[in-house]
Amino acid sequence: MSQSTISSTLDTSIPSKQNRLETYISNSSSTFILFGTFLLLLGGVSLFFFLQPYFEQIQMERMNSTFGMVIFGVGLTLLCLKVSFIVYILTLYLKYRAIKSVADEDLPLCTVIVPAYNEGALVYKTLKSLVDSDYPEDKLQIISVDDGSKDDTWMWMKKAQEEFGSRISIYQQPENRGKRHALYRGFKLGTGDVFITVDSDSIVLKDTLRVMASPFVVNKNCGAVAGNVRVLNNKTAIIPRMLNVSFAFSFEFIRSAQSHLGSVLCTPGALSAYRREAVFNCLNEWITQTFMGEVSKIGEDRAMTNMILKQGYNVLFQRKAYVYTNVPERYKNLYKMFIRWERSNVRENLAMSKFAFTDFRKGPKSGTRILLLNQWLKMTMAYPAIILMLYFVVTYPILFLSSTLAGIMVFSSMQAIFYANKHSITESFWAYPYSVFHAFTLFWITPYAIATAGKGGWLTRDLSQKETKKEVVAIPS
Numbered sequence: 001m002s003q004s005t006i007s008s009t010l011d012t013s014i015p016s017k018q019n020r021l022e023t024y025i026s027n028s029s030s031t032f033i034l035f036g037t038f039l040l041l042l043g044g045v046s047l048f049f050f051l052q053p054y055f056e057q058i059q060m061e062r063m064n065s066t067f068g069m070v071i072f073g074v075g076l077t078l079l080c081l082k083v084s085f086i087v088y089i090l091t092l093y094l095k096y097r098a099i100k101s102v103a104d105e106d107l108p109l110c111t112v113i114v115p116a117y118n119e120g121a122l123v124y125k126t127l128k129s130l131v132d133s134d135y136p137e138d139k140l141q142i143i144s145v146d147d148g149s150k151d152d153t154w155m156w157m158k159k160a161q162e163e164f165g166s167r168i169s170i171y172q173q174p175e176n177r178g179k180r181h182a183l184y185r186g187f188k189l190g191t192g193d194v195f196i197t198v199d200s201d202s203i204v205l206k207d208t209l210r211v212m213a214s215p216f217v218v219n220k221n222c223g224a225v226a227g228n229v230r231v232l233n234n235k236t237a238i239i240p241r242m243l244n245v246s247f248a249f250s251f252e253f254i255r256s257a258q259s260h261l262g263s264v265l266c267t268p269g270a271l272s273a274y275r276r277e278a279v280f281n282c283l284n285e286w287i288t289q290t291f292m293g294e295v296s297k298i299g300e301d302r303a304m305t306n307m308i309l310k311q312g313y314n315v316l317f318q319r320k321a322y323v324y325t326n327v328p329e330r331y332k333n334l335y336k337m338f339i340r341w342e343r344s345n346v347r348e349n350l351a352m353s354k355f356a357f358t359d360f361r362k363g364p365k366s367g368t369r370i371l372l373l374n375q376w377l378k379m380t381m382a383y384p385a386i387i388l389m390l391y392f393v394v395t396y397p398i399l400f401l402s403s404t405l406a407g408i409m410v411f412s413s414m415q416a417i418f419y420a421n422k423h424s425i426t427e428s429f430w431a432y433p434y435s436v437f438h439a440f441t442l443f444w445i446t447p448y449a450i451a452t453a454g455k456g457g458w459l460t461r462d463l464s465q466k467e468t469k470k471e472v473v474a475i476p477s
Contacts, residue, residue, distance in 0.1 A: 029238065030238065030241065033238060033433055034429055034430075034432075034433065037432050037433040037436055038429075038432065040405065040436065041405050041408060041409045041432060041436070043405075044401060044402045044404070044405025044406055044408075044409070045402075045405060045406045045409055047398070047401075047402040047405075048402040048403060048405070048406045051398065051399075051402065055399055058396060058399060059072075071388070078381070081377065085370075085374055086414075088370065089253070089254065089257040090257075091257075092256075092257035092258075092260045092261065092367070093253055093256050093257040093260075095260050096256040096257065096259055096260045096317075096319075098317075098318055098319045098320055099214055099215045099218050099219070099316070099318065100214065101207065101210045101211050101214045102210075102214045102217045102218065104136050106217050107135065107136060107139055107210060107213055107214070107217070108139070108192070108193040108194045108213055108216055108217060109139050109141075109191065109192040109193045109194070110135060110139060110140050110141070110192045110193070110194045110195075110196060110209065110213050111141040111142075111143060111186070111189075111190030111191060111192030111194070111195050111196070112130055112140065112141070112142045112143065112195075112196045112197075112198060112209065113143050113144075113145070113183055113186030113187070113190065113195060113196070113197050113198070114126055114127065114130070114142070114143070114144040114145070114186075114197075114198050114199075114200050115144075115145050115147055115179050115182035115183050115186065115197075115199075115200065116144060116145065116146050116147065116149065116153050116157065116182075116200035117146070117147040117148070117149050117153070117176060117179070117182070117200075118149045118150060118151050118153060119149070119151075119153050119156075119200040119201055120151055120152055120153055120156060121152075121156050122200060122201045122326070123144065123153055123156050123157055123160070123200040123201075124156040124157070124159055124160045125203060126198060126199070126200050126201065126202055126203060126204075127142065127144060127157070127160040127164070127168055128160065128163075128164075129203045129204050129205075130142050130198065130204060130209070131164045131167050131168065132206060133204065133206055133207070133208065133209045133210075134206050134207055134209075134210065135209040135210050135213070137167070140167075140209070141169070141190060141191055141192055142167060142168045142169065143168075143169050143170075143171070143186045143189055143190060144157055144160070144168060144169070144170050144171070144200070145170075145171045145172075145173065145182040145183075145185050145186050146170070146171070146172045146173060146182075147173045147176050147177060147178065147179065147181065147182040148172075148173045148174065148175045148176035148177065149176075150176075153200075154172055157170045158170065169189070171185060171189070173185070178297045179269070179300055180286075180287060180296070180297065180300040181287070183197060183300065184283070184286075184287045187279055187280075187283060190276075192276065193216070193275070193276050194212075194213050194216050194273055194274070194275060194276065195273065195274045195276060195279055196209060196212055196213070196271070196272070196273045196274075197269065197271070197272050197273075197274075198270070198271055198323065199269050199270045199271075199325055201232075201325055201326045202232070202270045202271065202323045202324060202325040202326075203232060203323065203324045203325075204271065204322070204323050204324075205322045205323075207320075208227065208271070208321050208322055208323060211318050211320050211321040212225055212227055212271070212273040212318055212321045213273060214318075215273075215316050215318065216273070216275055219314060219316070221262075221312075221313055221314050222275065222313065222314050222315075222316055223274065223275050223278040223308040223309075223311060223313025223314060223315060224264075224267050224272065224273065224274045224275070224278065224304070224305060224308045224313065224315045224316070225267065225272065225273040225274075225315070225316050225317070225318055225321070226251075226255055226259075226264045226266070226267040226268055226271075226272055226315070226316070226317045226318070227267075227268065227270065227271025227272060227273070227318060227321040227322070227323050228251050228252065228271075228317070228318065228319055228320070228321055228322050228323070229247055229251055229268050229270045229271060229323055229325055230244065230247060230248065230322060230323070230324050230325075231243050231244040231247055231324070231325070231326075231327050232324035232325055232326050232327075233326050233327065233329065236329060237329035237330075238433075239327070239328060239329055239330070239331070239334055240326075240327050240328075240329060241427070241430050242430045242431075242433055242434035242437060243327050243434070244427065244430070245415060245416075245419050245427060245428060245430045245431045245434060246415070246431070246434050247327075248418070248419050248422065248423060249414075249415045249418055249419065249431075251268075251317070251319075252319055252418075252422060253418055255317040256317055256319060258317065258371060259315075259316045259317035261364075261367035261368055261371070262314030262315065262316065262363075262368075263309065263314075263315060263367060263368040263371060264305070264315040264316060264317050265302070265305065265315075265352075265371060265372075265375070266301055266302045266305050266348075267301055267304065267305045267315065268301060269300070269301045270323050270325040271321065271323035272301060272304075274304065274308065275308075275313070278308045278311060278313055279304070279308075281307075281311055282304070282307035282308065282310075282311070285307060286300070286303060286304055286307055289303055291347050291453070291454065291456070292453075292454040294454065294456060295456075296347070296456060297456040298340050298343060298344050298456050299340075299343070299344025299345075299347055299348060302344050302345070302347075302348040303344075303347075303348060303351070305348075306348050306351050306352050309352070309355075309360070309361075309368070310355045310360055311361075312360060312361035312362065313361070331441065334442075335441075335442060335445060338442060338445045338449075339445060339448065339449050339452075342445055342446050342448075342449030342450075343449045343452065343453050343455065343456075345375065345379075345449070346379065346449055346450055346453040347453060349372065349375050349376060349379065352372055353372065353376075356368055356369055356372050357369060378446065379446065379450060382446040382447045382450055383447055383450075386443070386444070386447050389443070404439060405436075408432070408435045408436055408439060409432070411435065412431045412432045412434075412435040413431075415428075415431035415435075416428040416429060416431040416432065419431060
C-alpha cells in the first residue's frame with residue numbers, strides 16, 4: 001500500500017537537532033537489537049546441531065523411562081497438531097477473498113461510534129480522519145462519547161465539533177463507567193443500519209469506512225466485520241516496531257483464514273463494524289454480561305463477536321480496511337494489555353463453547369469448532385508447558401536454550417516471509433526479535449490470565465500510567 005500522509009490532522013515541524021539525535025539513537029538501537037538477535041539465534045541453532053550427539057544421548061536415556069516416553073509422545077503429538085493447524089490455516093488463507101467496495105448509492109446508513117477516555121489530542125485526530133473519509137456525508141453519522149475523562153479529552157472533542165460542525169455529535173458521561181457503557185450509549189443514539197466502532201487513539205484511511213460497510217450489502221448474513229489493525233507509532237520505539245509485524249500476521253493471515261469460515265473470533269476494538277439488527281438482538285445481554293458474579297468490564301469486542309456468531313451470522317475480515325492505532329511502548333504497559341486480552345479470551349472461550357457445538361447456524365460449522373478447539377489447546381497446555389519449561393531449564397539448560405532458539409528461528413521465519421511478501425523486506429526481520437522477546441519475557445501471560453480471569457480491571461487506561469503520545473506525520477506503508 002502506498003504511503004498516505006495525514007499531516008493535515010497532526011502537527012508538523014522542521015526536525016530539531018534533538019529530534020535528529022533521537023532518530024539516530026533509535027536507528028542505532030534497532031540495528032544493535034536486530035544484529036544481536038540474529039547472532040543469538042544463529043548461535044542457538046549452531047549449538048543445537050553441534051551438540052546433537054549429546055542431545056541424542058539424553059534422548060536415549062529419557063526413552064528408557066516411562067516419564068521420558070510420555071513426554072516424547074505428548075511433545076510429538078502437540079507438534080503434529082500445531083503443524084497440522086498451520087497447514088489448515090494456510091489453506092484457508094489462500095482461499096480468502098476480500099469483498100470489494102460497493103457504489104455510493106448502495107452504501108448503507110452508517111453510524112461511527114468513538115468512545116474516549118483520557119485520550120487528549122488523539123481523539124481530535126481520530127475524529128478528523130473520520131470526517132475526511134470518502135463515505136457519503138448524507139449517509140454518515142459520527143458520535144463520540146467521553147467516558148468521564150480526567151484530562152483534556154472533552155476539550156479536544158469540543159474543538160472537533162466546533163471545527164466540523166454538525167458532522168460530529170459529542171456526549172459526555174457523568175462518570176467513568178467503562179468502554180462498554182460508552183459504546184452502549186453510542187448504539188442507543190445511532191440511527192445507522194451499520195455501526196462502526198473506532199478507538200479514540202486510531203486513525204482510519206480515506207476509504208476505510210466504505211470498505212468496512214460494503215460486506216453488509218453484499219452478504220446478507222454478515223453480522224460483523226473486523227478491520228485491519230496496523231501500528232501507528234511503529235517508528236517511535238522498539239516494541240511498536242516488533243508489534244507491527246506481529247499485528248500484520250495476526251490480522252492479514254490468521255483473520256483472513258478465519259474469515260473464509262465466516263468465523264472471525266474477535267472484531268478488534270480499534271476498528272469493527274456490526275449490523276444494527278445483530279447488535280440490538282444481544283445488546284441487553286451484552287451490557288449486563290457477568291463473569292464469576294462480577295459485571296464484565298473488559299473484552300467487550302470479543303463478547304459482541306461471540307453473541308453475533310451465536311445468532312448464526314457470519315463474522316468477516318476486510319483486509320483493505322486499514323486503521324492505525326497506538327500500542328504500548330514500554331514492557332509494563334504491553335504485558336498489562338496482553339493480560340487484559342488473555343483474560344477476555346479465557347472468558348469468551350468458555351462462552352463460545354456453550355453454543356459452538358450446537359446447531360447455531362446453517363451450513364458447515366466444523367471449521368469454527370476447530371478454531372475454538374485450538375484456543376482450548378493453548379489454554380489447557382499453559383500450565384503443563386510452564387512446568388516442563390522449568391524442568392528442562394533446571395535439568396538440561398543447554399538443550400532447552402538451543403532447541404528453543406532453533407524453534408524460534410523456524411516459526412518466526414513464517415511471519416517474516418509473510419510480512420516481506422506483503423509489506424517490507426527490511427521490517428520483516430522484526431519478527432525474530434519479537435519471537436525471542438515473547439518467548440522469554442511474555443511466556444507467563446496466559447497462565448497468569450487463566451488464574452486471574454475473574455479480575456476485570458482495564459490496567460492500562462489510568463491517567464497516571466498513560467504514555468506520552470508522540471506526534472506522527474505520516475502513516476507508513
